[in-house]
Amino acid sequence: MRFAAALVLFALCHAAAIPGAAQPGTPIPPAGDLPVPTAFLAKDRPGDGGKAVLLTWKDPAGVPAGVSFEVRRSEPPAYEWTTLSTVPAGTERYVDATTDDAKVYRYELRAVAAGAEPSTAASDTATAPTDTTAAADTTAAGATATPATPTGPAVVSDPVRSHDNWFRSERTNSFIAAVLFTALVLGSIQMARSGKPLFIRRIAGLNAVDEAIGRATELGRKVIYVPGIQSVSDIQTIASLAILGHVARASARYGTDLDCPNRDPFTFVSARETVRAAYLAEGRPDLFREEMVNYVTYDQFAYTAAVSGRMVRERPAANFLIGHFFAESLILAETGQSTGAIQIAGTADPSQLPFFVAACDYTLIGEELYAAGAYLSREPVLLGSIRGQDIGKALLLLFGLVGIVAATLGNNWFATVLRTQ
Amino acid sequence: MNIQPGIVILWIFFGVLPIVGFLLGLRAPAMRRQVPLVLAFLAGIIPILSIYIPKVFLADPDIGMSPRLDKYLIIVAGFALPLGIVNVIQNSSRRAARREKGWPYSVVLLFGLFVTGALGIYGAVTGEGIGFRQDGTSTPFKWIEDNAFRPLQATIFALLAVFMASAAFRAFRARNTEATILLIAGVLVMMGRVPLLEFLTAPFPGLQPAAAQGSRTLGLLTEWIMNVPNSAAQAGIIIGAALGAAAMAIRVILGIERSYLGLEKGE
Numbered sequence: 001m002r003f004a005a006a007l008v009l010f011a012l013c014h015a016a017a018i019p020g021a022a023q024p025g026t027p028i029p030p031a032g033d034l035p036v037p038t039a040f041l042a043k044d045r046p047g048d049g050g051k052a053v054l055l056t057w058k059d060p061a062g063v064p065a066g067v068s069f070e071v072r073r074s075e076p077p078a079y080e081w082t083t084l085s086t087v088p089a090g091t092e093r094y095v096d097a098t099t100d101d102a103k104v105y106r107y108e109l110r111a112v113a114a115g116a117e118p119s120t121a122a123s124d125t126a127t128a129p130t131d132t133t134a135a136a137d138t139t140a141a142g143a144t145a146t147p148a149t150p151t152g153p154a155v156v157s158d159p160v161r162s163h164d165n166w167f168r169s170e171r172t173n174s175f176i177a178a179v180l181f182t183a184l185v186l187g188s189i190q191m192a193r194s195g196k197p198l199f200i201r202r203i204a205g206l207n208a209v210d211e212a213i214g215r216a217t218e219l220g221r222k223v224i225y226v227p228g229i230q231s232v233s234d235i236q237t238i239a240s241l242a243i244l245g246h247v248a249r250a251s252a253r254y255g256t257d258l259d260c261p262n263r264d265p266f267t268f269v270s271a272r273e274t275v276r277a278a279y280l281a282e283g284r285p286d287l288f289r290e291e292m293v294n295y296v297t298y299d300q301f302a303y304t305a306a307v308s309g310r311m312v313r314e315r316p317a318a319n320f321l322i323g324h325f326f327a328e329s330l331i332l333a334e335t336g337q338s339t340g341a342i343q344i345a346g347t348a349d350p351s352q353l354p355f356f357v358a359a360c361d362y363t364l365i366g367e368e369l370y371a372a373g374a375y376l377s378r379e380p381v382l383l384g385s386i387r388g389q390d391i392g393k394a395l396l397l398l399f400g401l402v403g404i405v406a407a408t409l410g411n412n413w414f415a416t417v418l419r420t421q
Numbered sequence: 422m423n424i425q426p427g428i429v430i431l432w433i434f435f436g437v438l439p440i441v442g443f444l445l446g447l448r449a450p451a452m453r454r455q456v457p458l459v460l461a462f463l464a465g466i467i468p469i470l471s472i473y474i475p476k477v478f479l480a481d482p483d484i485g486m487s488p489r490l491d492k493y494l495i496i497v498a499g500f501a502l503p504l505g506i507v508n509v510i511q512n513s514s515r516r517a518a519r520r521e522k523g524w525p526y527s528v529v530l531l532f533g534l535f536v537t538g539a540l541g542i543y544g545a546v547t548g549e550g551i552g553f554r555q556d557g558t559s560t561p562f563k564w565i566e567d568n569a570f571r572p573l574q575a576t577i578f579a580l581l582a583v584f585m586a587s588a589a590f591r592a593f594r595a596r597n598t599e600a601t602i603l604l605i606a607g608v609l610v611m612m613g614r615v616p617l618l619e620f621l622t623a624p625f626p627g628l629q630p631a632a633a634q635g636s637r638t639l640g641l642l643t644e645w646i647m648n649v650p651n652s653a654a655q656a657g658i659i660i661g662a663a664l665g666a667a668a669m670a671i672r673v674i675l676g677i678e679r680s681y682l683g684l685e686k687g688e
Contacts, residue, residue: 236666330588355588365658
């Protein structure tokens with residue numbers, strides 16, 4: 001007897017603990033009293049790549065507590081209703097991200113009282129619905145004749161098909177920023193083309209490039225150029241290859257030996273072509289040797305060991321460590337530092353910058369790395385793009401400051417506008 | 422047969438166009454320079470368009486042009502790897518043959534390359550397995566990896582700790598105002614990250630509560646240094662670098678920046 005009482009008590013407690021389960025004392029409205037959602041609309045989700053339909057509706061006024069809305073879908077050829085989800089009142093939207101762009105769907109929405117079990121497709125075989133007005137129930141007798149749980153009248157959507165779109169609307173802010181920035185850069189380049197003098201601040205690390213190669217020439221030692229350890233798909237590597245072109249030209253001019261060890265095979269091939277073209281451009285193809293740009297290994301630390309070993313054995317007069325680096329940055333920079341070489345480093349990775357600053361003579365920080373190719377070439381057209389970049393940065397700074405002040409004063413417009421997806 | 426428009430366009434851009442460019446380049450050398458610039462433009466603009474245009478032919482993860490370009494990159498890199506291996510063999514053989522400085526290292530490298538490579542190829546060709554045999558036991562290739570390669574890797578990585586200490590010693594010398602600020606911030610962060618005060622006061626139980634309170638204060642100070650001035654400086658660098666990368670990308674895509682191809686303006 002005591003055991004049976006405990007069992008009943010446990011069952012009651014368990015029922016009370018289930019979210020959404022019928023609470024003792026909460027009246028479940030009869031099916032006819034459940035409200036009908038209005039303005040039910042099914043359309044392709046805008047700004048996506050297809051395979052999704054967006055459902056929106058308005059909750060009726062005075063939705064009783066515990067009532068939620070059941071979303072169902074039918075698709076050809078069988079037009080069987082399948083329950084997708086049950087969403088709480090107040091949501092007023094649902095995204096069906098499981099559609100096939102080749103199929104036409106209909107959606108049904110109806111209120112479900114607390115404790116109602118979602119309908120199953122097996123019991124609800126629908127005929128293809130013909131109108132979108134609130135019907136008593138478009139489902140077959142299995143669901144309507146003896147409803148096991150209270151569900152309200154259903155509204156059915158127009159036929160809808162998902163498809164891919166021409167613009168990702170949630171990225172409008174980033175698109176405007178990209179267009180604006182491109183216009184700034186191109187405008188500055190155009191201004192430079194017109195011959196208007198441009199002021200570009202001095203970058204000490206880049207001014208030291210010729211000095212480092214000149215020193216290597218005087219000492220009769222080589223120059224080592226490490227283009228990072230990433231592939232050419234990394235923009236830092238492309239920036240590094242642009243600088244390598246200038247270093248190779250200077251090496252060709254002075255007749256200094258250049259050594260460019262590579263970790264990535266793709267970068268190796270590109271670096272070799274860059275150096276070969278630079279020697280040709282300087283009119284010294286006779287000085288170019290294939291082994292100047294060489295491949296070492298794909299393993300990060302084996303590569304580090306090989307380059308460190310060369311630094312110690314061959315004592316280059318100048319080391320260039322420019323590109324994308326990881327844990328090997330400090331090992332390479334400290335080894336080069338211990339050999340007494342002039343070291344010029346550059347990376348846009350904030351976590352590696354302190355190591356280079358501590359161990360190298362000059363460090364190109366972040367944007368200086370990307371500006372280096374233009375800066376070294378001294379071509380007005382390329383320098384114009386640096387000016388455009390600086391104007392963009394100033395505008396961003398201004399926008400950030402105004403946004404901070406606005407947010408401090410309780411206006412979140414800037415935060416909303418700048419949010420990207 | 423279902424023809425994917427994205428794949429067809431990619432084939433025209435990166436299959437037909439380079440071949441046509443090469444053939445035209447045989448007659449007109451200027452084309453040899455122009456075609457790479459056109460290809461760089463197309464390879465750069467397609468991923469950018471896919472960010473804003475979610476059309477299936479452009480951005481779909483399976484058949485879209487942009488994700489497919491990434492796959493092409495992997496294939497091209499796969500072909501580049503044998504070039505690298507050939508280069509290693511050529512350079513090391515020459516160094517060893519000419520008895521250049523450090524030639525024994527080249528011999529060791531070639532020995533390791535051929536022995537490890539041969540064992541790996543043997544395992545793959547015979548079906549024995551490269552890393553493990555069918556019965557789960559290690560192959561000789563795996564034995565070399567576990568007992569030679571990995572310990573050597575770990576040794577080089579461990580050097581980082583030594584170099585970090587030597588670099589910190591040099592960076593933390595209070596030579597000027599900036600270096601002094603760096604020194605103070607560095608010492609505070611280090612003290613905040615380790616229970617130094619508790620360790621120092623361990624022999625004196627009476628001082629333990631004060632040490633614990635001091636550690637908490639240092640921890641809060643460390644958090645502030647890392648989250649406020651350090652994060653602000655990092656954000657500044659990241660924003661500047663992002664704008665620099667964007668400007669660089671515009672220059673490369675539009676063919677204004679050509680030095681990575683070894684070309685100057687007008688070439």
